[in-house]
Every structure is written in C-alpha cells, then in structure tokens.
Amino acid sequence: MAYTLILLRHGESEWNAKNLFTGWVDVALTEKGRGEAVRGGEQLKAAGLLPDVVHTSLQRRAINTAAMALDAADRHWIPVKRSWRLNERHYGALQGKDKKQTLAEFGEEQFMTWRRSFDTPPPPLDDSSEFSQADDPRYADLGDERPRTECLKDVIARLLPYWDADITPDLRAGKTVLVAAHGNSLRAIVKHLDGISDEDIAGLNIPTGMPLVYRLDDHLKPTVRGGEYLDPEAAAAAAAAVANQGR
Ligand code: DG2
Numbered sequence: 001m002a003y004t005l006i007l008l009r010h011g012e013s014e015w016n017a018k019n020l021f022t023g024w025v026d027v028a029l030t031e032k033g034r035g036e037a038v039r040g041g042e043q044l045k046a047a048g049l050l051p052d053v054v055h056t057s058l059q060r061r062a063i064n065t066a067a068m069a070l071d072a073a074d075r076h077w078i079p080v081k082r083s084w085r086l087n088e089r090h091y092g093a094l095q096g097k098d099k100k101q102t103l104a105e106f107g108e109e110q111f112m113t114w115r116r117s118f119d120t121p122p123p124p125l126d127d128s129s130e131f132s133q134a135d136d137p138r139y140a141d142l143g144d145e146r147p148r149t150e151c152l153k154d155v156i157a158r159l160l161p162y163w164d165a166d167i168t169p170d171l172r173a174g175k176t177v178l179v180a181a182h183g184n185s186l187r188a189i190v191k192h193l194d195g196i197s198d199e200d201i202a203g204l205n206i207p208t209g210m211p212l213v214y215r216l217d218d219h220l221k222p223t224v225r226g227g228e229y230l231d232p233e234a235a236a237a238a239a240a241a242v243a244n245q246g247r
Contacts, residue, residue, distance in 0.1 A: 003172070004216075006051060006177065007212040008211050009183055010029065013028065019098060019246065024091075024147075025096065027060075029061055033209065039209065041070060041072030042072045044073045045073040051073070053079050053170050054066050055083070058083070059088065062182060083162050088183065089155045089182070091125075092149025093123040093125050102246065112202075116203075124149040125148050160192065171220065183205070183242065193214060193221075203243075206242065207239045208242075210231065210238060211229070
C-alpha cells in the first residue's frame with residue numbers, strides 16, 4: 001500500500017515580499033500569494049490528488065493558503081486539524097528584521113548560521129517586543145513550551161510528536177493528507193522523511209505555493225527521495241530564489 005502526503009508551503013506573505021524575517025508573526029498573504037495558493041489547488045485537482053484531510057499551523061498564511069487551495073480543488077469541505085507544532089520556526093530576535101540589512105550588518109557566515117544551521121538558534125526575542133507572541137491567546141496554554149527562538153533542531157523536536165500522533169494515523173488510515181505549513185516546519189518534515197543529514201539540510205529550500213507530493217511505503221518511507229513537485233522546473237527556480245534571499 002502506498003500512502004500519499006502533500007506538503008504545501010503557504011503562498012507569498014506580506015513579509016516574504018518585504019524580505020523580513022517572519023517566524024511566529026502572523027502576517028497575511030499578498031495578492032501574489034493568494035494566486036499561488038489557488039494555482040496550487042488547481043494543480044492538485046488536475047493531477048487527481050484530492051486531499052481527505054488537511055493539517056495546518058495556527059498562522060493565517062498557512063490557514064488561508066490551505067483554504068484557497070482546497071477551494072480551487074473542490075475539497076473545501078474536508079476536515080481541518082491545526083496545531084502550533086506546525087507553526088513556522090520561531091525566528092527569535094530576528095523577527096521583523098530585514099534579511100538584506102541583517103546580512104550586511106552581521107556578514108554571510110552569521111546570517112547563514114541563523115537562517116540554515118541545524119542547531120544554532122538566533123538570540124531569543126524579548127517578551128516585551130512588538131513582535132512577541134507573549135500575549136497571544138492562541139498560545140496561552142503553551143506555558144513554558146512557548147518558544148522565544150528556535151533552530152531547526154528545536155522545530156523537529158516540537159513537530160515530531162504531532163507527526164506521530166496526528167499525521168501518521170491519517171496516513172495509515174489511507175487518507176490523502178495535505179500539510180499546509182511553512183518553509184522551515186516543512187524542511188523539518190522533509191528532513192525526517194528523507195533522512196537528510198544535519199549538514200545537508202542547510203541546502204534544502206522550499207518554494208511558496210507549490211505542492212510537493214510524497215508517496216510513502218508501508219514503513220512511511222518515501223518511494224522517491226525528495227518527493228515530486230507537480231511543476232519541477234518552476235519549483236527549482238523558486239527554491240533557488242528562496243536560497244538567495246537577502247542577497
Ligand atoms: C520564513 C522563512 O518563513 O524564512 O520566517 O521568514 O515560510 O513562514 O514565510 P515562512 C520566515 P527563511 O528561513 O527562508 O529565511
């Protein structure tokens with residue numbers, strides 16, 4: 001039996017367009033991003049990939065992308081499950097900062113360590129910052145679990161319990177599962193699925209609004225390493241643009 005998992009990074013957000021570190025800041029989609037979401041859904045429909053259940057983060061760019069993509073695929077009625085564990089990586093004190101300015105101020109090595117190292121988080125964000133989620137009611141129950149910064153290793157640690165307890169059972173039940181999430185929370189899932197090393201994951205970038213399809217075997221291992229984008233050429237170009245952000 002092959003299981004089907006579709007990963008979808010949200011469409012372009014207001015802060016993707018402005019080149020700002022976003023993390024847990026709850027920004028909206030741009031018009032381009034909404035178009036990407038609709039196109040992603042149309043691609044799913046054209047490929048006959050019809051999700052039975054969708055998992056999203058608690059952030060509007062992923063929530064709205066899922067809704068628009070599913071609407072375009074005539075699957076707007078399927079069950080939705082949301083969790084903070086699918087949220088974007090908390091970007092700590094970088095949240096709200098300009099990527100280009102950060103690169104100019106701190107240099108290539110520090111910039112890339114903060115963006116793509118496996119286990120070095122940016123400095124933590126103070127609870128008094130305008131970009132903090134300290135008073136956000138959706139995270140009120142998290143207590144000490146609410147992050148103030150995260151590296152990819154931290155994201156994997158908080159995401160895997162949700163993967164095991166909520167996503168895996170849907171896959172095992174034979175459902176086509178859509179996960180609509182974020183650049184780094186999806187990098188965490190891809191690293192886990194493909195068994196990518198802590199070093200090599202630095203080179204993996206996920207474009208906005210492009211469905212990435214994994215067929216999984218009985219052990220939930222990918223039958224094709226890296227999965228398959230429905231439009232591989234466009235995805236490769238868009239992933240390269242993500243890698244070059246800030247330059
Ligand atoms: C971006 C990822 O997250 O940025 O938080 O700035 O996927 O929610 O737009 P997303 C952010 P990079 O790690 O690619 O710089």
